[in-house]
Amino acid sequence: MRAGSSKCGRWLSARTAEKAQAATDAALAAVFREEAGRLTAALVHVLGDFDLAEEVVQDSLVAALEKWPEQGIPEKPGAWLMTTARRRAIDILRRDKRYREKLALLERTPLAPEPTEADDRLRLIFTCCHPALAQEAQVALTLRAVAGFTTTEIASAFLLPEATVAQRIVRAKRKIVDAHIPYRMPDQVELAGRLDGVLSVLYLMFNEGYLSRGAQVAMRRDLADDALWLTGLVATLMPDQAEVIGLLALMTLNLARSKARFDKAGEMVLLPDQDRALWDGAAIAEGVQLLERAGAMRATGPYQVQGAIAALHSEAPSWEETDWHQIVVLYESLIRMADSPVVRLNRAVALSHFAGPEMALGEVNDLAMALDGYHLFHATRADLLDRTGEPALAREARLRALELCQNPAERSLLERKLRRSPRA
Amino acid sequence: MKYVLMFADTVEDQGTWEKLPQEQMAAAYESINKWFDEHSRSGKIVGGEELRGPSSSTTVRFKHGKPIVTDGPYIEAKEVVGGFAIVEVKDLDEALAMAKTWPGGGEGRIVEVRPVVER
Numbered sequence: 001m002r003a004g005s006s007k008c009g010r011w012l013s014a015r016t017a018e019k020a021q022a023a024t025d026a027a028l029a030a031v032f033r034e035e036a037g038r039l040t041a042a043l044v045h046v047l048g049d050f051d052l053a054e055e056v057v058q059d060s061l062v063a064a065l066e067k068w069p070e071q072g073i074p075e076k077p078g079a080w081l082m083t084t085a086r087r088r089a090i091d092i093l094r095r096d097k098r099y100r101e102k103l104a105l106l107e108r109t110p111l112a113p114e115p116t117e118a119d120d121r122l123r124l125i126f127t128c129c130h131p132a133l134a135q136e137a138q139v140a141l142t143l144r145a146v147a148g149f150t151t152t153e154i155a156s157a158f159l160l161p162e163a164t165v166a167q168r169i170v171r172a173k174r175k176i177v178d179a180h181i182p183y184r185m186p187d188q189v190e191l192a193g194r195l196d197g198v199l200s201v202l203y204l205m206f207n208e209g210y211l212s213r214g215a216q217v218a219m220r221r222d223l224a225d226d227a228l229w230l231t232g233l234v235a236t237l238m239p240d241q242a243e244v245i246g247l248l249a250l251m252t253l254n255l256a257r258s259k260a261r262f263d264k265a266g267e268m269v270l271l272p273d274q275d276r277a278l279w280d281g282a283a284i285a286e287g288v289q290l291l292e293r294a295g296a297m298r299a300t301g302p303y304q305v306q307g308a309i310a311a312l313h314s315e316a317p318s319w320e321e322t323d324w325h326q327i328v329v330l331y332e333s334l335i336r337m338a339d340s341p342v343v344r345l346n347r348a349v350a351l352s353h354f355a356g357p358e359m360a361l362g363e364v365n366d367l368a369m370a371l372d373g374y375h376l377f378h379a380t381r382a383d384l385l386d387r388t389g390e391p392a393l394a395r396e397a398r399l400r401a402l403e404l405c406q407n408p409a410e411r412s413l414l415e416r417k418l419r420r421s422p423r424a
Numbered sequence: 425m426k427y428v429l430m431f432a433d434t435v436e437d438q439g440t441w442e443k444l445p446q447e448q449m450a451a452a453y454e455s456i457n458k459w460f461d462e463h464s465r466s467g468k469i470v471g472g473e474e475l476r477g478p479s480s481s482t483t484v485r486f487k488h489g490k491p492i493v494t495d496g497p498y499i500e501a502k503e504v505v506g507g508f509a510i511v512e513v514k515d516l517d518e519a520l521a522m523a524k525t526w527p528g529g530g531e532g533r534i535v536e537v538r539p540v541v542e543r
Contacts, residue, residue: 132516179539180425182515190517 024069029148029221032061033229035078036148039085041120047102050127050183051173052089054145060084061148121146122237125230127176127183129198137172138201140165146233147226157223158208195238199247199303202231206251210258211407224255242297246304249290253310256283267416268409272319284314302338305330324354341370345380357387375404379414386421395421426470426540427511427519429526432503437530441506442477455527463511463522472509503534510540 036057043053060081074080089106093099128141143149143157151169155162175181186194209223228251235244260274269275291307309330316322331347345367352360361384364377371377378401385394395418402414433441444452463469483498484491497504506529513519516537523535 130516132520179537180515182517184517186517190521 024073027073028065028068029226031073031077032064032148033226035081036061036144037121037124037146037233038119039078039081040145041124042082043085043089044124044183045120046106047089049102051177052092054141054173056085056088056092057081057148058144058150059088061150065150119237121233123183123185125198125234126185126194127181129194129201130176130181131194131197132179132181133172133175134168135201135204137168138197139205140168141172142201142230143205143226144169147230149221149226153221157221195241195243198234199231199243202227202234203247203250203303205230206254210254211409224251224258227251228255240297242294242299243301243303245290245294245297246301246307249287249294249307250303250310252283252290253287253307253314256280256287256314262409266409268413270413271313276318279314284311287311287314300333300337302334305334305337309334322353324350328354341367342374342376345371345377348384349380352384352387357384360384361388373404375401375410377401378404379410382417391421425513425515425519426542427513427516428538428540429472429509429511429519429523430505430536430538431507431509431526431528432505432534432536433529434503434532435501437532438477438504438506440530452528459525459527460509463509468511468513468518468522470510470512472507474507475505477506478504 039060040053040057043057044050047053063084064077064081068074086106090103093103093106125142125146128145129138133141140154143154144151149157151166152162154160155165158165185191206224206227209225209227228248231244231248231251235241235248238244257271257274257279259280260276260278261269263269287307288311291304291311294304294307309327312323312327312330327350328347331343331350334343335347345364348360348363348367351363361381364381364384367377378397382394382397382401385391385397398414398418398421402411402418405411405414441452460469460472478497481495481497483494483496485494485498486492511519511522513522516539519537523537526533526535
């Protein structure tokens with residue numbers, strides 16, 4: 001009768017179970033991201049096969065998700081996962097005669113990777129972020145192989161059907177095999193370009209998580225936290241790359257404000273209206289310190305500049321007292337490094353507080369062709385039109401922004417502003 | 425690993441190429457020949473050809489299994505393939521490194537890198 005009573009117990013203690021579950025989830029996430037990348041790297045090393053290694057690690061994570069919430073996290077979670085992954089690999093290899101040699105090798109290999117072994121996760125990251133793979137596949141593969149996400153978790157983090165994510169991963173791994181994408185660190189000539197690729201994957205991951213934070217979707221994994229963790233890992237493994245530290249600073253500074261980004265009702269609050277007392281002072285100090293460390297390396301780049309802009313916002317006592325002049329200067333240097341219509345849009349916003357909304361509006365209007373499909377272009381234009389006293393045009397722009405906007409929190413913000421504005 | 429590098433150009437650049445003055449054409453061919461020579465010496469090039477322009481192309485298209493001959497390339501595209509090289513290298517990165525140094529064609533030239541089926 002055990003099954004029956006436990007089922008009944010589960011119903012009765014749903015709330016307690018939920019609490020316990022949440023605690024386990026956080027612990028599981030921490031264990032997975034510590035272990036998954038090492039495990040995958042170690043197994044690629046033994047098996048010489050990225051696809052198989054990645055697959056069996058994923059299987060071991062799924063097995064852990066089934067067992068650990070009930071049995072508790074084992075004392076040596078890494079060894080548990082390794083044993084499970086290894087067993088699974090042996091199963092797969094036994095079925096295939098071509099792998100006889102690998103099988104023998106695997107059966108001789110110790111249970112856990114040697115502690116002295118150099119951290120091979122960097123190679124893993126660079127392989128997952130190879131430019132020959134579509135960027136969305138790079139993101140999914142990095143989350144799975146390096147941070148220990150399951151396919152289900154990636155799907156829920158990106159609000160995608162699980163089948164879509166699974167197919168992306170299968171396709172990417174097939175391409176790695178078919179096109180012979182090497183499992184190695186890029187050489188010196190390629191390194192700068194390839195690192196840029198890795199950083200843009202990490203930043204994309206971060207933004208995806210950061211924007212949807214506070215939204216109702218309950219998630220086992222927090223994408224923004226994991227992106228921060230991954231960037232920290234790259235920073236540890238490549239300590240002399242200023243832009244990696246710049247990105248880490250940028251993420252740290254943005255996360256420092258996250259408590260103020262949503263009000264009690266779950267509605268999004270933009271920077272000018274945020275309660276600055278809710279900002280995390282320690283995290284801001286840490287972000288600024290990271291920026292100084294990066295700056296000392298004398299190799300400036302777009303992430304450091306964006307970090308510096310974030311720092312100026314974080315250190316301003318109020319929206320009005322922000323050092324807009326300095327922010328405009330930083331946006332100008334960003335334009336010289338990595339010009340894009342979006343950067344120009346942001347510069348125009350800063351300019352509006354420094355040189356007036358009319359001038360900024362002129363600059364924003366010049367971007368109409370390039371940014372017509374971007375909701376924040378229309379939302380920014382609407383705010384500027386409000387300030388120049390053209391509510392009817394502002395309303396029109398805001399409606400267009402709403403049409404283009406997907407994110408629920410941003411949509412609700414636009415809708416609130418629309419309700420407040422008078423109808424034409 | 426064997427790959428085919430397919431060299432393409434935009435239709436406009438292809439047009440410019442065909443009307444290039446003698447000495448500029450010669451200089452362009454020299455850099456292309458140098459690329460082929462260098463990579464052949466290191467044993468990375470297995471084969472390759474330059475193709476005549478798309479205006480010389482003829483397509484045989486099958487309709488319900490019956491061949492129909494028409495003038496021109498089989499797809500109307502903004503890019504035209506001008507030649508190809510078959511290369512034998514260690515992995516995709518090495519093939520991409522070769523593709524990145526390809527000198528032939530306009531500023532907007534394209535190189536597609538595809539692995540060959542090896543049996």
